[in-house]
Amino acid sequence: MSESDEQRAVIEFCDLKGIPVAHIANEGKRSKAQGAALKRQGLRKGFPDLVIPVARGEYHSLYIEMKADSGRLTKEQAEWLWRLRDEGMCAWVCVGAGDAIALIEKYMAM
Numbered sequence: 001m002s003e004s005d006e007q008r009a010v011i012e013f014c015d016l017k018g019i020p021v022a023h024i025a026n027e028g029k030r031s032k033a034q035g036a037a038l039k040r041q042g043l044r045k046g047f048p049d050l051v052i053p054v055a056r057g058e059y060h061s062l063y064i065e066m067k068a069d070s071g072r073l074t075k076e077q078a079e080w081l082w083r084l085r086d087e088g089m090c091a092w093v094c095v096g097a098g099d100a101i102a103l104i105e106k107y108m109a110m
Helices: 003-017 032-040 075-086 096-108
Strands: 050-052 062-067 090-095
Touching: 003 050, 003 062, 003 096, 050 096, 062 075, 062 096, 075 090, 090 096
Parallel strands: 062 090
Antiparallel strands: 050 062
16 A cells, blocks of 8 residues: 555544544645645644644644655654654654554554
8 A cells, every 4th residue: 555545544544433534634745836835834844744733741732744665754743753852742663553553552542
């Protein structure tokens, strides 16, 4: 399955469980003008794919960078994950829907 397919499965899981989740549309090809406009509006390279804005345990929210089996973490993605962790967020890379769903279930059970 592609990363998009894996992510759709995670969104469907969250919807079924009533877990609030949002996708940060940070991928895709755009014209230079579109890219510049989105950057001015706050789009940031490497920002995680999904956010669950629910506080649990010591964390303020959960951020997930989705990857397919062959996906690789970029420097910018790693930097965002560390920055979010430093600010008290739970932020992880998940390979596939199963990995992400397991993390979400563990997080929500805190």
